[in-house]
Amino acid sequence: MPTNASVLFQGSTIAIYLLVTFAPGLLAGFAAGLRGWVLAGLAPILTFTIAGLAGPWLSTMGLRFTAGSFAICTALVAVLCAALHFGTRYLLSLRGYRRPPWPTPWTTPGHLAAGGCLALAAGVGMYTVLTGLGKLNAIPQGFDAVMHGNGIRYIADTGDGGLFGMATINWYGEGGSFYPNGYHLVGALVYELSGGSVPAVINANTVLIPGLLALSLVTLIRQFRGRAMLACFAPLIAVASTSATYESMYRGPLLPFVLGLALTPLAAVAMQRYLQRPGGDTGFVFAASMAGLLAVHSSALFGGMLFCVPLLVQRWVMPGECGVRFGRWRRFGRELLLLLPVTALGAGLAWPHLSGALALAGGDYPYSGWTAEYNAGQAWWRLVSFQHVWDHPQWVLFVVLVLGLAGFWRLGALRWLVGSALLFGEFFVLVASDDGGWVMDLARPWWDDRFRLIALACVPMSVIAGHGIAELQYWLSAPVRALRAVAARERRGIAVHGVFGAGLVVTLLLTTGWLYTDEHSTSLKPAYQGRPGEDMPVSPDEARAMLVLGNLVKPGEWVLNDRPDGSAWMYAIAGVRPISGHYDGSMPPDDQRVLSQRFNEYQTDPEVRRIVAKRNIRYIMLNTGKIPATFVRSPGLTGMYRQPYVEEIYRNRDSVIYRLIPEPGQLMRR
Numbered sequence: 001m002p003t004n005a006s007v008l009f010q011g012s013t014i015a016i017y018l019l020v021t022f023a024p025g026l027l028a029g030f031a032a033g034l035r036g037w038v039l040a041g042l043a044p045i046l047t048f049t050i051a052g053l054a055g056p057w058l059s060t061m062g063l064r065f066t067a068g069s070f071a072i073c074t075a076l077v078a079v080l081c082a083a084l085h086f087g088t089r090y091l092l093s094l095r096g097y098r099r100p101p102w103p104t105p106w107t108t109p110g111h112l113a114a115g116g117c118l119a120l121a122a123g124v125g126m127y128t129v130l131t132g133l134g135k136l137n138a139i140p141q142g143f144d145a146v147m148h149g150n151g152i153r154y155i156a157d158t159g160d161g162g163l164f165g166m167a168t169i170n171w172y173g174e175g176g177s178f179y180p181n182g183y184h185l186v187g188a189l190v191y192e193l194s195g196g197s198v199p200a201v202i203n204a205n206t207v208l209i210p211g212l213l214a215l216s217l218v219t220l221i222r223q224f225r226g227r228a229m230l231a232c233f234a235p236l237i238a239v240a241s242t243s244a245t246y247e248s249m250y251r252g253p254l255l256p257f258v259l260g261l262a263l264t265p266l267a268a269v270a271m272q273r274y275l276q277r278p279g280g281d282t283g284f285v286f287a288a289s290m291a292g293l294l295a296v297h298s299s300a301l302f303g304g305m306l307f308c309v310p311l312l313v314q315r316w317v318m319p320g321e322c323g324v325r326f327g328r329w330r331r332f333g334r335e336l337l338l339l340l341p342v343t344a345l346g347a348g349l350a351w352p353h354l355s356g357a358l359a360l361a362g363g364d365y366p367y368s369g370w371t372a373e374y375n376a377g378q379a380w381w382r383l384v385s386f387q388h389v390w391d392h393p394q395w396v397l398f399v400v401l402v403l404g405l406a407g408f409w410r411l412g413a414l415r416w417l418v419g420s421a422l423l424f425g426e427f428f429v430l431v432a433s434d435d436g437g438w439v440m441d442l443a444r445p446w447w448d449d450r451f452r453l454i455a456l457a458c459v460p461m462s463v464i465a466g467h468g469i470a471e472l473q474y475w476l477s478a479p480v481r482a483l484r485a486v487a488a489r490e491r492r493g494i495a496v497h498g499v500f501g502a503g504l505v506v507t508l509l510l511t512t513g514w515l516y517t518d519e520h521s522t523s524l525k526p527a528y529q530g531r532p533g534e535d536m537p538v539s540p541d542e543a544r545a546m547l548v549l550g551n552l553v554k555p556g557e558w559v560l561n562d563r564p565d566g567s568a569w570m571y572a573i574a575g576v577r578p579i580s581g582h583y584d585g586s587m588p589p590d591d592q593r594v595l596s597q598r599f600n601e602y603q604t605d606p607e608v609r610r611i612v613a614k615r616n617i618r619y620i621m622l623n624t625g626k627i628p629a630t631f632v633r634s635p636g637l638t639g640m641y642r643q644p645y646v647e648e649i650y651r652n653r654d655s656v657i658y659r660l661i662p663e664p665g666q667l668m669r670r
Contacts, residue, residue, distance in 0.1 A: 406471075622656050
């Protein structure tokens with residue numbers, strides 16, 4: 001994109017996105033009584049909850065969503081959280097409740113080691129994505145990104161935070177279409193505060209996603225009293241896994257989905273806190289977390305719920321460190337009742353999203369699913385070998401996954417993650433190997449898409465594989481443990497443990513080529529920088545032409561464009577309203593359909609002229625981009641250079657802009 005891409009610009013945009021992502025959630029979480037790793041981990045999901053719920057509710061009340069209104073909503077949520085927290089503590093004190101001692105399993109060096117590995121994982125992930133992008137304001141070339149870019153610009157320009165508004169950029173004839181917009185609402189805030197381009201705002205979130213997933217896993221491990229050594233390795237494995245995040249960045253890109261994926265482990269954190277100590281504060285945080293997942297992406301809520309099912313099974317049936325004894329079904333009934341009011345609260349908070357999702361499910365939007373590619377055996381092997389799209393397995397991750405499964409019983413309170421991995425893994429295998437109608441129905445929240453389901457499976461698999469390395473460290477240090485019989489040698493033993501752990505971290509980095517950085521960045525490049533020798537769907541020249549168009553078009557004017565040639569990005573880049581605002585041609589508005597088929601009959605077709613006058617169209621933009629690669633120019637937009645009622649006013653290598661010579665809807669005087 002032809003705008004400033006200096007190091008200062010890129011760094012400041014990412015810093016602003018970090019601030020917006022964490023600051024509101026930290027304030028609300030602290031008020032709700034969260035501290036330490038749990039506060040840091042839950043802060044992003046609470047921020048997206050506040051933004052994702054504030055936008056639709058403000059729209060319902062006829063109010064604009066802006067940085068100011070968001071700040072007010074954040075303050076109100078923080079006050080509510082504080083009231084619930086202190087009110088709950090007071091009620092518990094009246095009942096004589098004293099919080100039982102919760103011995104920390106981590107030493108200070110353990111906290112520092114976990115923080116250091118988290119920073120390393122986030123840094124490698126950010127570097128990998130930035131290298132793949134080329135520059136922060138690179139335009140994502142995939143099919144889905146244009147809707148997200150136009151949605152961010154729409155919210156920022158109009159202040160409409162409703163769940164149907166941003167889709168009117170393309171589906172204006174039907175009054176829009178439902179789409180969860182928590183991702184876009186936060187993006188609009190960053191766009192407003194940073195003054196950068198929409199692509200830069202989109203990419204500023206994308207480079208943070210590996211780090212957000214790493215933070216969620218560390219928080220999960222900490223909440224369930226996992227070892228600090230496990231918290232060191234799990235985030236590194238997650239960043240090394242291709243299918244966990246990177247595939248969703250270059251295929252689609254599935255940006256709200258992969259953001260929801262990074263936040264999914266936090267559903268278990270919030271649920272565990274609530275079930276350990278039910279109360280208004282923990283219940284609100286749990287309900288808000290689930291509502292936040294729904295606000296980011298509808299499938300994120302389903303993913304979060306399925307992710308937690310094995311946790312509930314472990315609490316209700318299996319023995320372990322959760323304090324459960326086999327057969328104690330009274331816990332099942334009690335905790336099931338405890339979940340009901342939280343479910344009702346979450347549904348109330350996210351009622352606009354639930355009603356919109358139900359309307360979409362009952363609508364006519366087409367759903368066909370994806371073709372199965374493997375048999376069941378091949379699908380299972382690709383899952384456990386982390387070889388979904390690569391030509392070779394990620395052998396290091398496979399080996400440590402096997403080690404983790406071999407010693408899974410030592411996961412303690414995290415043993416349920418094996419169930420989550422099996423559950424999502426089976427979903428992936430079914431979708432990847434079976435085109436049956438019942439499979440498509442089961443996988444509808446994820447659009448019957450194996451890429452999304454293997455990503456979900458990789459989240460618990462990353463912890464299990466990290467456990468494999470932690471177990472290796474445990475076995476290697478066994479002789480040291482034998483020498484620690486004398487208390488005076490304890491400190492020396494801890495130091496040797498740290499040496500073994502650091503050595504395994506270095507070994508992991510070296511054997512994976514810094515967590516497969518080169519392979520991942522190379523995979524990302526075509527999705528943002530184009531393929532060598534091929535025309536980009538949205539080239540730098542096309543972006544320049546859109547900026548030129550932005551200086552020509554006046555408020556209230558629309559621009560005629562062709563849906564698949566990349567020009568749908570003109571709204572996100574230049575604020576110009578296109579006739580076709582998305583590559584998706586499903587259920588096109590009548591006006592767009594008529595113009596794309598018959599605009600070159602302008603002089604003889606009164607309906608064409610009526611639509612041109614209605615939409616106040618004065619300019620036409622045609623580009624050479626192609627999505628899909630088989631794109632052919634729409635019949636109504638062919639031969640524009642021969643038409644007497646348009647004149648060419650701008651051209652570069654990839655774009656041309658025409659101006660309608662008569663007034664919109666008027667015949668050309670002869």
